[in-house]
Every structure is written in C-alpha cells, then in structure tokens.
Amino acid sequence: MVPYKIYLEESEMPKAWYNLRADMKNKPAPLLNPATLKPMTFEELTPVFCDELVRQELDNDTRFFEIPEEIREFYKMYRPSPLTRAYFLERALDTPAKIYYKFEGNNTSGSHKLNSAVAQAYYAKKQGLKGVTTETGAGQWGTALSMACSFFDLDCKVYMVKVSYEQKPFRREVMRTYGASVTPSPSEETQVGRKILEAHPGTTGSLGCAISEAVEVATSLPGYRYVLGSVLSQVLLHQSVIGLETKAALDKYGIKPDIIIGCAGGGSNLGGLIAPFMGEKLQGKADYRFIAVEPASCPSLTRGRYAYDFCDTGMVCPLAKMYTLGSNFIPSANHAGGLRYHGMSSVLSQLYADGLMEATSVEQTAVFEAARLFARVEGTLPAPESSHAIRAAIDEALKCKETGEEKTIVFGLTGTGYFDMTAYQKFNDGQMTDYIPSDEELEASLATLPKVDL
C-alpha cells in the first residue's frame, strides 16, 4: 500500500533545477523593451535584477541549472515536502480515482514562494548586494522573501499594498519578525508614491503601484535590486523543485499520473509542478493531461488574449507576450483568492497556445466548498489559491466516479489558509459571492493593450 505521505530521503532531493524552456520547440516570446520594442538585453535587465537571475531569465537552452549548495541546505529546512495520498478525500468522494497532492505549505511563509525567494536572495548576496526590494499584496511572497533575506543577512524592503498592510497586520508582523522593513504603499518615500498620493489622497493602494515603488527604490539605491515572486521564467525554473520532487516520489512507487492540476495566478506553482512531466511529453516519452485552474473572476487563459502586454499596471516593467486580460484589468474586490494577476507566465502561455495544456476556470463559492471539504477530511486548511486546484481535482475525481475510471490525479497544494481567515469567515457566514466579468468589461480592458507588431 502506498503510504499516506511520501517523503523523499534528503539524498534523493533534486540537485539541479530543470529548465523546461530547453525542451520547448516553440520558445516563449522574449521580454521587450517598452521604448524600443526590441528584446530586453542582459545590460538592460541587470540594473533591475541580479546578474545571475537575468542569465537564468534569458536562457532558453540550458536544460539543468545546478542548485548551489547553500540553497540546497536552505531547502532542507522545510523540504522535501510531502507528496500525500488523499485517501481521506477519495473516501469522502467515493471515487475510484487515486488522488495525490504535493503540499508546499509546511513552512512559515505558508506557501511554495519560498522556493524561489531563497534562490533570489542567494544570488543577490553572492553578487555582493546590500538588499532587495519587492512588493506584496496578501503577503505570501513578502513573507517568503523576508525569511530568505534574514537567512542570508540581506536587507529586505517590502512595499505592501496599503489596504493589506492595515487589514492583514499578522503577515506584516511575520515579515517584521524576520527583519524586513514593511512600508504601506503608496508611500511618501518614492517619487511615484508621492505622485499617486497627490493625485489620489486617501488611496488604499494597488499591486501595480507597489511594484512601481519597489522598482524605483531598487534602481535608485546603490547595492539594491528588485525581485519578483511569479510570472518570470527564472521563478518557474526555481519552482521546478516542486515537480522534480513530485516525480521522484511517484517514481519510487511506480505511479504514473494521468492528470496533473495546479492553480494559476502568475503561473509559478503550476509551471514548477508540471515541468518534468511536460518535459517528458515534449520529448515524446510520456503523455499527461495538464490542467491550469484559474478563478472565473480573473480568467486570463480561458478568456484572455495571447499578446504582448505590460507585466505591471504601472507600466514600468518590460512587455511580455502572454495570455492577458489587459494590464489595467482589476479583478472584482469581492474575490478572496490571490490569483488576481491579469496575465500569465510566458512559458505557460506558449504551452497553452500550442495546445499542450488545458485551462479551466472555477467560481469562488465552489472553490470554498472544496476547501472546506478538504480541510475537514484531509486535515489541512488550504489557501484560497490552492483551493482552486482542489476544486478541479475533486471535479475530475467525480467524473471518474461516474465513468468508473481509476485515474491517477496529482495536484499542487501550494499553501495554507491560516492568514486568510477573513475570506473563510465570509464563507462561513454565507456572505461569499461569485463574480464573472462581462464580455464588455474584458473587451474594454483588452482594448488598452499596447500595440506591438513584430
């Protein structure tokens, strides 16, 4: 019998990240300089990002990047993460499907974000930098980064969307405990912040504004760089540790999954989870179904356009070709999930455009119903983001119940919901609602895409 939890031995943990781009026939489109519309060069990117991370970002050919010894040691703090057989969930659903989930929430940041945060902090330290800046909304990425920076003794400046800063004091305090400075955004500290505060006094901030502040500080303070927790190809590279561990754990027991499911915001978790499996598919060695799950309120893959767009609402970052809803698309505020990004990783976008991956969207109330069931039977209260994958996995398992098929389903449980209890409260009180943007709304947002004709 397969155990409830499969833990790899430390000696079995991945020693290299896998760069899926090396095996893609159609490479993801390059980042473009918004002024020249030419591909961004190493020289243009290194004032913003660490040198080695830019190298990783631009490298579509190297198949494996060795994980530096220091990062592998840090990984041992909270990895290997368990691959769990969801026996309890299977029983609750009375399904013949076999369900597994890779749980990335067993660390204080509460999610998979730490996998890339430690890599980015390490390379910043190795480059001799003093510190890094970033933005955070709900706070998962900021928490992960503050943990990594504390470990490598790097300064960490987090610009936290003001409304979250005030409404989520707990995440803020975790970051402060790890020594990060956390500034509500917009702030008086930056030009862009002052400008926004002047134009909109009393604004509660936005992720786009926080990005712009973090980038301004990184590029104006000597010895600082900006770091980003998702979307970028380098982040997907680091997150491949999720998929590599998952595959090693399955291989140990001779298990071949039929369907692999992940929630998709910017794409880092999904891209990391599917990487080695998609690699086999691209090489013709095996076939799998991949399903990206996004919220119906922010449906970039299922209803967006595959086009060049700004990565941030502030339009200070390079252009990326991706499935997008338009960089000024604002998901409904009633949506609790953290998958509110208007675009999608270029790597995943290309795979989706090539028909190698499916996508589906799910509504918020149904997501929380799945989350509650999962919490009750599997004992872990999931993050709203992760619960999108749970919903889709349950739906696939229920299809198996109808057809009698014994499919093997693997999904990514990216994190815990311990800092998301306000959303659960809304659900417990029966106050949760769904929101699906209208076609007109999406059309209006997509009409503002930059005109890029290559």
Place this chain on the structure above:
Amino acid sequence: MVPYKIYLEESEMPKAWYNLRADMKNKPAPLLNPATLKPMTFEELTPVFCDELVRQELDNDTRFFEIPEEIREFYKMYRPSPLTRAYFLERALDTPAKIYYKFEGNNTSGSHKLNSAVAQAYYAKKQGLKGVTTETGAGQWGTALSMACSFFDLDCKVYMVKVSYEQKPFRREVMRTYGASVTPSPSEETQVGRKILEAHPGTTGSLGCAISEAVEVATSLPGYRYVLGSVLSQVLLHQSVIGLETKAALDKYGIKPDIIIGCAGGGSNLGGLIAPFMGEKLQGKADYRFIAVEPASCPSLTRGRYAYDFCDTGMVCPLAKMYTLGSNFIPSANHAGGLRYHGMSSVLSQLYADGLMEATSVEQTAVFEAARLFARVEGTLPAPESSHAIRAAIDEALKCKETGEEKTIVFGLTGTGYFDMTAYQKFNDGQMTDYIPSDEELEASLATLPKVDL
C-alpha cells in the same frame, strides 16, 4: 550524517500509548470529590467524561494502551511529525551541543493538542454520544477538538473566553470552518453564565468561567460529555505518542539524549515527550535530565506548593494534588504565552516531588528573543508557549559552549505562532515587558487552597 529531519516510516509509528504511571513507584495522588474528599470513582466521573477516558484516567497499572485503528489512521493525516536536527541553530550559537526538536505544529490546529483531541473524540463517538463540550482560551485546543469532531461527525460546542473570541477571530473561524459552534463566554446559554453576567456585566470572561459553562452544558444535555485538553492523566497518555516517536527516531540513529526539555503549562506536551525516557529512568535502564520550563509569570513548579487544589477557577471540577499557585491565581495579563495555568499535571507533579525532573522559569522578553532567533535560523516561527522550551534549550547549549561539552539536547517544539502575531507585534515594537509575581501575591493566592488532610 544525521539528516536535518528524521521521519519515521508509517510502519514504525507507535501502535500503543505508553502509560508512564505504570512504572512510577510513587503513583500520582488520586482526584478527589470536593464534597466528600474521597477519591473520585468511575461512577462519579462518567457523567462528565466518556467511559473509556475515565478508565484511562483511573488506571495507574496498565503499561500500554493499544491505539485504536481509527485513531492510528487519523494520526497518519499529520504524523509522524519530524524530529529535526537543529543544525542551523547550533551554527548560530556556535555550540558543540547537538540539538534536536520534535515539531508538533505541522497541522491546522498548529500544535500537539490534536494528538489527544482525536482520541477523546473517537471514544465519545464509540460510546454513541452526540457531541462534546469544551472551553478554549487562545484557541489551540478548541481548534484541535473541532478538527477531531468534524472527522468523527460529532457535534462540538466550544466556549471561548469572550476577550479571545473578539480579539482572535481567526482561530474562531478555523473552528467554525470545521463545523464547531463557538460561543463567547460568559454566555446567556447557561445558568453559570447568566449568573456571572448578572454579577459582572461587561466582563470579558475567564478560562475558569468557560470551563464551568462547558461542564454545565455537558452534564445537562443528553448525549454530551465534557473534554479537557491538558492536565489530566489520560491526556498525558495520548501525548505519549510524541515521546514514543521521538525515541524511535533517535534509536534509529543510535542517539542517546542527555537533556530533554519541554514547556509546561498543564503538562500534556512535556508529559508526553518525556514518557518513554522517564520510563527507562524509572526502570533503571538509562538516565536523562528532564527540564520543565515555565513562565516566570506563572511558576507553578518552581514557586508553587504541592497540595490538593481545584483544577478550575470555577471550582466545579475534582480536586487534584499538584504543584499549584492556587486556583484563583490570575497570571499577569501582559503575558502572551499560553502557559497560564495555575497548576500542573498530577503525574508531573509527583515526578518533580520525587526529584526525578528539574524545573526552571524564564521571562517573557528572553523567550521572544529566543523565538525570533529560532524563527530566523530554523525557519519556523514558534508559538510563544513552545518558545519557553527553545529558550531553555538555547541556554543549555550556551553552557555547553562554555564548557566544551558535546551534550545532546532534545526539546519539544509544540506548535507554531501563526495566530499569535499580536504578541510578536508587541515584541517587534519593543513594547513587551516581563512580570514576576511577588512573594506576597503568591502567598495570598496560596492561602485560599482548600483544606484537605488525608
């Protein structure tokens, strides 16, 4: 090299709980009926507690209790818990000591409390009961019990101290997500609640009052019983799973600890952790130092009296012989830790009285300094309670640094601090203070001990 984390195989998990009392020459003193001052009988206890749990409570002779199959299955949801070698902490302290900690926080309740909650819920279900009642302060026990009751489809009524209910809405929502009803105490639902509200309108409640309400409801509603998360011998029995796993993991690598350290509130975690090691000591098979760590603000072992006292401030429960500060001792409100219980498990009290265990007390600010260091280097933000053990372990490791001794130190990391960020905020803001009760204060409290002369 010993790995960072030692996980037992599922087949190596304990199949029986170990009842330390069976190996104690001096048995813990019996619970007394406060009216007759005679030992409580099975018949007197079963209207309040489940039958099988009363049997376990009264049994000082049976060495092993088989863990029922259903509970062993539930344990696989979140166990085995890792025994972690604190390499990062050792390096940060530059100590020759070898430090290990058994981490019980990898579950949604966030602590070891779940180990006993599932046992108590199971026996209630098996007895055909409809539900159970309990009290909760900070909410760890209530959360654990609500998870266990949800799994066994039992009704769970939690009386939560009103001030916590209002100030800790997140724990409350976790309990509600698991289907528990959470009532702020004192409430209008019970006689005792109404009486207190009448006498003290606007009171924010107390644990003693919440216990009284929970007991009243359990004994007046058909098909309900009351359950308690610490202090009782049955709880220590269930918590022996911690020590048994710890010992099995150490034995696997041929490691013999010199010092075993645990924080001590009611004593359930410490009693469970040390059980099999203390058993060896009692049988003359091995020797270990055991250290109970309590807050200087609530020093029952180090400054209390070994005497019969009420277990609850409401004086509705039986009398227990224990180290106590007096049941009406109220620890300073500025203390954040959850170790605010006036007494100590009878089992641990007897061991301490017999000189088989040491005790030490630590101050709050020093505890949070240890907590912050631990969070930063080991990557897990600890609960304030657990951090008492961290403080003592660090102090022992620093002594080794002075003497050059390579002692092996094992401590219990009972849980995470994710729902305790208000206390961390106070610490981060430099607002945390220490409090040590004066001799006069303790004398006054001890003067109210019931007169019991056996």
